[in-house]
Amino acid sequence: MTRSATAAQDTGPGPACPETSTPAAPAGHPRPFRFAAAARGYRADLAICLVFIAFAGWLTHELWPVPGTRLLAFNPADQTLYEWFLASDARLLLGDFALLSDRLNAPDGVNLMTNTTVIALGFLLAPVTLLFGAPVTFALLVAGNLAASAIAFHLLFRRVAQAHRLAAALGGAFCGFAPGMVSQSNSHLHMTAIWLIPAMVWLLVRMMRAADPTGSAPDGRILGPAGPADLRRLVSSGIWLGVVVTLQVFVGEEVLFLTAATLIIMALAFATVRPRYSWRILPGFVAGMLIAVTVGVVLLAYPLWFQFAGPQGVSDGVFDPAYFSADLASWPAVSELSVAGSAEAAELTTGPAEYNTFLGWPLLIAALAGAVWLIRRPVVSTCAVAAVLMAGLSLGPRIIVGGTETGVAGPYALLDGLPVVDGALPMRFALAVIPLVATILVLAVDQALRTRWRRRPVRLLIPAAVVVALLPVVPAPLPGVDRAPLPEFIAAGHWRECVPPGGVLVPVPPATPREPWPMAWATATTVAFGMPEGFFIGPYGSDGGASMGTFKQPTSRLLADVARTGEVPEITDETRAHAERDLARWAADCLVLVDGTANAGQLRQVTEELLGPGRRVADAWLWPVS
Secondary structure, X not given: OOHHXXXXXXXXXXXXXXXXXXXXXXXXXXXXXXXXXXXXXXXHHHHHHHHHHHHHHHHOHHHOOOHHHEEEOXXXXXXXXXXXXXXXXXXXXXXXOOOEEOOOOOOOOEEOOOOOOOHHHHHHOHHHHHHHOHHHHHHHHHHHHHHHHHHHHHHHHHHOOOOOHHHHHHHHHHHHHOHHHHHHOOOOHHHHOOOOHHHHHHHHHHHHHHXXXXXXXXXXXXXXXXXXXXXXXXXXXXXXXXXXXXXXHOOOHHHHHHHHHHHHHHHHHHHHHOHHHHHHHHHHHHHHHHHHHHHHHHHHHHHHHHHHHOOOOOOOOOOOOOOOOOEHHHOOOEOOOEOOOOHHHHHHOOOOOOOOOOEOHHHHXXXXXXXXXXXXOHHHHHHHHHHHHHHHHOOOOEEEEOOEEEEEEOHHHHOOOOOOHHHOOHHXXXXXXXXXXXXXXXXXXXXXXXXXXXXXXXXXXXXHHHHHHXXXXXXXXXXXXXXXXXXXXXXXXXXXXXXXXXXXXXXXOOOOOOOOOOHHHHHHOOOOOEOOXXXXXXXXOHHHOOEEOOOOOHHHHHHHHHHHHOOOOOOOHHXXXXXXXXXXXXXXOEEEEEOOOOOHHHHHHHHHHHHOOOEEEOOEEEEEOO
């Protein structure tokens, strides 16, 4: 093989039809002219990508034009948490960052690897956070993840599968804006950042090509053509795969876990339908994977140790798999977040952030028809097998139909209780079905557009049928609500009067997983001070297992009860002694009660009985701790 041929293959197989060709600039023209000629060949793809970006912006327009004044209506608590994460991540740029953060759950801190802190995203957009605030970064990521995922899969289908542009655009749109993706956009930034998956798939395909000593693949459009085994591409693919996997760990480990599980199933299914080819590439492919694993181990050994065995680390999940299982009846239903959906769909899931199934009958039928039609293609058959198994795993340990538990064990029962594995919610296995269904639909539309039919209108029937099947699940904009204004005490910087940078400010009452709102105060300061307790995952469950939040101390429990009920209990010397011990444990610098807090009058009365008269500053009462 010549050096020029090898370089050409690194970008993927060449065009298979005139529709995918790129006009070349005349030889000898200066580089700008060659670049312009190449760009003209991609104008349609660029236009599709711009449409994806515009559509993502429209879906999230309720967060604009001032994200600091808006919240996602369906999941404001998680949005508050993720904005805190993004503000904490931005401190990387300031050189003040550690995997054990002391800015929450003082004095124990929070393990940032155990929590879904999207460290890579936070660092990437740290300049935005520092200049404009975490709410702006959050709003950009909600839209950006959707658009970037659609673009990445569109390019994967175009460059690797060499699909017709219309087919690739439909597949990319479904991957980026499927019901599960839009649903997870309700504050789950780590679940919607799937735009690295196409890079992983491309590197694996590149590795398979490089590992083939003969260059003859069972699906030439995707796995070939290639020349003899290429050591350079094998090594570089392995190295880059290890790097991309490492990056995905710091974006969202759950997505990586689901991707790995899906690809393992596909590999086994592929080896079953094409055993000779699989045995032929096995030595080279294993060598490439060993390179990837070596790179991953070197880069991830310490972070993963810290996550599972480090301070405040946990190795199990915090949620009950039986509760977070997909209802079998939800697959043919349509989410209320889709244009053809209704509120009744909410009865088939745990909440608006978990509409992970909800594909609707038309789309399920279209995917099944496409799989049957192209079942002889190895990629289609492996995608079909993986989709069925991942959909089965989404049903959880016991199958539920229409809200009624059948008592029939689901495939997930085989995994239930396994370390690490139970950290992934069963119903989220359904998210892996999205790109699998998209691949089947893309290849079906592509095949229809390339086949020479007797009558030209027949050529368009299958693409039209796929479009019709997709219409019911077209997403509607995510609803938003106004957020409570930031207290002047925080916004105007008065907090510096009672807590030094890195000190501990105690909100009255402290933040909890159900009421995390005071965490927004720290977010507004780029987490310049710490807080006790709060919203996070830590090792406070039974036997050191995972828990949401931590144990309440006597003082925080007292203040929470007063805020909830408005009743003022008798404050005794014992109560004051508890308060003194709790404040010492937290290393508190001051307590702050802002206007607008529920039952603020009663909270002020209780706090003054504990600590004496407070001092009025702006719209808050504060009690310095000597």
